[in-house]
Amino acid sequence: MADDQSASGPTPHAPHLHGPRGVAEESPETLRARILGGWDAVLTLADAGEGDLRAFAALGSWPGRPVLGALMAAAHGETPTPRRPKPFDPTRDEVLAALAEGRERVAAALDEVLPVPELGRRLVDSPLGPLPVLTQIHAMGHELAQACAGAEIPRALADAGLAAMVDVVGALAWRQRLPSTAGLWEPEGSGGGSDEGSVRGVGWVFTADADGWRTRPRTAEDDVPGVEGAAEHLLVSSGSLPTMIAKGEIRLRRVGGLLALGPLVDQVPNLPGGALLRRAVSAVSVLSRLPGFK
Template sequence: MAEDHHPALHGPRGVAEEAPDSLRARVLGGWDAVLALASEEFSEESEAGDLRAFAGLGSWPGRPVLGGVMAAAHGVEAPPRRPKPFDPDRDAVRAALEEARERVAAALDEVLASPELGRRVVDSPLGPLPVLTQIHAMGHELAQAAGPEVPRALADAGLAAMVDVVGALAWRQGLPVTAGLWEPDGGLGWVFTADADGWRTRPREAADDVPGVEGAASRLLVSTGSVPSMLARGEIRLRRVGGLLALAPLVDQVPNLPGGTLLRRAVGAVSALSRLPGFR
């Protein structure tokens, strides 16, 4: 039996509180965007394309997408994982992506039909998290593989995934905090609120005045530069910076945190800047 197989039935659990239709549309819309990108990359008219980025998202024999998560959800031992093919061709990568999308759709349908299953807490690279949280979190990996030009549906899935996971980890560590990631001028954006009972994840509203990072989705999803430099160039903005410090325990203790590079640097920048007179 999986050690972390147990339900978490009480309190809000992020996207588990969302209407199933909108949740399913966002998750699978992200996968559809990836398949469309892959078709463009792998077309006969294109150059070689980055097979490695897409291959890592695929479902391979002995390494099925969500295989371990769903086995743990049902309390059974997952089969041993074998490495994916070292140098797959285009057709193999495309087939692996299509199978991954089918597996995600099947897992999503299963947990939406049985909400208790989706709320079960099982192990993950970030520690114990609910099953549905982990299925939804794949949107971040998909968006990163897309590169700098992220389609809007995929950017939405990626930002929602980042915010929801940070909310889950804040709840798990007992941090009462609200924060978000969003684009300026009413663009894409998501906010979480965590407390001792759980966390809620929702689209950002124009009236929200919460701690967070504002910038183009491509910057928020794939941030490799210096936060002070991006601030100086106006590529991102830190909002309600004092509140961002509440996330410091997460970025210090969770090395694989989705969006952790951005958040870690943002929190570090806030820690330094908040010592300056008049900086709020």
């Protein structure tokens, strides 16, 4: 095993330089483009929106609540400044300004982290337990996509959101010592959003083992356990899974392999996309008892 880990998982606040670490294996240019592309998509949606923007307010950077402030402080071994609450009822202009500043802070964090692998791979605390700094920055794509519930999700944001979900699940599978492979993807022929010229839907796959995890785009040749559906169903799913399956909105693939994720969704209550995965694993557990079900 490449990294020293205790029975409960890796030690927080320590770099883990050996073994794959998900999206950290990508080129800095590719990773930066996807992360900031998600932010740019949200800024475009928020700027074009004429209704209530409060769903976007929590994503912004506010006085006393700077985006990534606590994470970057922890990455440098510093004590984060206690966060102040965001404004209760911010104006439209205030929300847009906070989002723009949030994007700037993420870009600055990437400028600092991407050239220094040991900083990006450093394990620091998160609501899901210790995770690498770069994993946590990248994971914001899921939160960005969730804020767009009810709207058509642009392709760049769908890509960032699905990549974030899959990468975090891979990281947690490694941390929980759960060798597994799974993914989330849109059906072939899906546009993945409203962008013209889109042909193939976006999708991502992780493979976790004792040494780490790899996160990569799904290809048409992949035959792995996972959940298939339009991005809006995968990222902000809130309906009944049996109903979504009956409507063809969600499809479970290689369902037996999804059972391997059972311990993970049970032990990590705040897992991004956990509601969808938990219901999928539960459905598979029931269906697998039927004669001839594979």
